[in-house]
Amino acid sequence: MNLPDIKEARKRTTNQTEYVYLNQEYDNKLFANQKYFLRTYGCQMNVHDGEEIAARLESLGFTSTDSIEDADVVVLNTCAIRENAHDKLYGFLGRCKHEKEKNNNDLIIAICGCMAQEENVVKDIMEKHPYVDIVFGTHNIHELQDLLINRTKKQNIDVYSCEGKIYENISYKRESDIKAWVNIQYGCDKFCTYCIVPYTRGKQRSRKSAEIIKEVEELVKKGYKEVTLLGQNVNAYGKDLYSDYTLANLLSDVADTGIERLRFVTSHPWDFTDEMVDIIAKRDNIMPYIHLPLQSGSNKILKLMNRRYTKEEYLKLYNQIREKVKDSSITTDIIVGFPGETEEDFEETLSVVNECKFDGAFTFAYSPRENTPAARMEDAILEEVKMDRLHRLNEIINKYSNEANQRLLNKTVKCLVTSLSDKDKNKVCGYTENMKLVNIVGDKSLIGKIVNVKITDAKSFSLDGEYIK
Ligand code: 5AD
Ligand code: SF4
Numbered sequence: 001m002n003l004p005d006i007k008e009a010r011k012r013t014t015n016q017t018e019y020v021y022l023n024q025e026y027d028n029k030l031f032a033n034q035k036y037f038l039r040t041y042g043c044q045m046n047v048h049d050g051e052e053i054a055a056r057l058e059s060l061g062f063t064s065t066d067s068i069e070d071a072d073v074v075v076l077n078t079c080a081i082r083e084n085a086h087d088k089l090y091g092f093l094g095r096c097k098h099e100k101e102k103n104n105n106d107l108i109i110a111i112c113g114c115m116a117q118e119e120n121v122v123k124d125i126m127e128k129h130p131y132v133d134i135v136f137g138t139h140n141i142h143e144l145q146d147l148l149i150n151r152t153k154k155q156n157i158d159v160y161s162c163e164g165k166i167y168e169n170i171s172y173k174r175e176s177d178i179k180a181w182v183n184i185q186y187g188c189d190k191f192c193t194y195c196i197v198p199y200t201r202g203k204q205r206s207r208k209s210a211e212i213i214k215e216v217e218e219l220v221k222k223g224y225k226e227v228t229l230l231g232q233n234v235n236a237y238g239k240d241l242y243s244d245y246t247l248a249n250l251l252s253d254v255a256d257t258g259i260e261r262l263r264f265v266t267s268h269p270w271d272f273t274d275e276m277v278d279i280i281a282k283r284d285n286i287m288p289y290i291h292l293p294l295q296s297g298s299n300k301i302l303k304l305m306n307r308r309y310t311k312e313e314y315l316k317l318y319n320q321i322r323e324k325v326k327d328s329s330i331t332t333d334i335i336v337g338f339p340g341e342t343e344e345d346f347e348e349t350l351s352v353v354n355e356c357k358f359d360g361a362f363t364f365a366y367s368p369r370e371n372t373p374a375a376r377m378e379d380a381i382l383e384e385v386k387m388d389r390l391h392r393l394n395e396i397i398n399k400y401s402n403e404a405n406q407r408l409l410n411k412t413v414k415c416l417v418t419s420l421s422d423k424d425k426n427k428v429c430g431y432t433e434n435m436k437l438v439n440i441v442g443d444k445s446l447i448g449k450i451v452n453v454k455i456t457d458a459k460s461f462s463l464d465g466e467y468i469k
Contacts, residue, residue, distance in 0.1 A: 008161035009199040017205040032061040037071035042079025048181040054173035073108040078115035110134035117200035164202030185231030193373040226261035235271035248275035281324040289435040293333035297352030298345035329359035329434035337386030339377035405458035417446040442467035
């Protein structure tokens with residue numbers, strides 16, 4: 001049994017990252033005729049981990065099911081950031097418990113993801129949820145098969161709190177055969193004071209560029225049209241590994257693979273260099289879409305958040321991207337109600353939003369994460385004040401995202417068609433180069449293609465369009 005340990009999770013050394021080349025083979029008849037139910041919450045990183053988990057389960061013979069009632073194993077891949085994360089976990093566990101007690105005594109229940117890295121969550125599972133069979137963390141997804149094969153009747157808890165290694169030769173069961181996620185970096189060393197990620201995902205460590213390029217080349221060969229490079233702070237890519245190779249170099253090399261669309265998330269303003277902006281502007285297959293979290297428009301709050309930039313520096317970078325990258329769209333993350341945020345601080349955030357006119361934003365009411373520095377700060381903001389600010393902020397954000405969409409009205413844009421539309425089977429949906437969702441009149445033969453679309457209607461969160469031959 002290995003339990004999460006916040007002190008270990010916080011530790012950072014100067015040790016070089018260990019690169020482990022996995023060579024795993026399993027008998028795919030071991031769990032033949034058995035089914036898995038996998039539920040993933042949270043960010044793209046977690047979604048991509050979910051694709052690894054699915055591949056690992058299938059390597060043992062499991063096939064997927066959408067219903068807990070049909071499942072032999074249930075895996076819950078949790079998120080520690082998004083709102084109601086705890087409610088979602090316990091709500092879901094309630095359903096699994098019921099299923100296990102009433103219908104299927106042998107149901108295997110496994111929990112993983114960022115919440116599994118939290119001391120208090122694991123303690124709670126041990127004390128109050130004995131029916132949970134397996135808990136594993138973000139550092140040992142590669143042990144999933146062994147955990148399933150070697151599990152005992154007792155709770156099997158194996159969570160490591162460490163800086164983390166990099167594992168290569170991982171298989172994924174990708175959700176799409178058009179768009180793919182590719183990890184370029186794991187962990188985070190920024191330690192923003194509100195954020196739990198540096199504790200749940202270890203130190204910032206970069207994959208070797210050759211491995212990344214090889215993975216993208218293989219995806220191109222398989223016919224993938226779009227790749228999104230993934231990391232908590234992609235602009236710091238390479239800093240821990242190379243002296244003169246940065247995200248700018250990586251973007252250029254990955255663009256050379258010929259992938260039709262290249263994206264990257266998430267950016268941190270602190271590490272965003274001029275070279276990076278230039279390469280995004282220069283290369284046609286690097287998409288003009290940047291997610292650039294602001295978090296707050298008040299320098300006082302940015303400092304308390306340990307964001308390492310001022311409002312002025314953010315605006316300078318923002319304007320530089322807008323000027324250089326043609327038809328770019330920029331989205332952001334904003335937290336309201338951080339401890340000590342006064343009405344004036346909040347109004348400074350609104351003023352930056354009014355200046356930037358973001359294409360869209362994820363907005364959050366601050367909520368404390370156990371063991372983070374902000375959780376110990378005084379001057380907590382009343383819930384009703386947070387909600388009022390969130391509401392006021394969202395109104396402005398929606399206004400600008402609507403305006404950004406309106407600007408596309410009657411224009412013809414390139415869309416990568418990804419699927420049938422959920423709502424209308426006579427339509428398909430796709431994304432513009434700058435990441436706007438478009439519902440397109442057209443049939444399923446368009447799926448997987450990059451096509452010209454004339455925009456016929458614009459709403460706050462999506463566009464309507466017609467396929468132009
Ligand atoms: N409270 C509210 N929002 C948070 N985020 C991260 N931690 C917290 C927290 N404790 C938001 C940030 C981040 C996004 C992924 O989640 O805006 O960019
Ligand atoms: Fe969290 Fe800040 Fe790292 Fe982003 S950069 S993952 S907000 S600590």
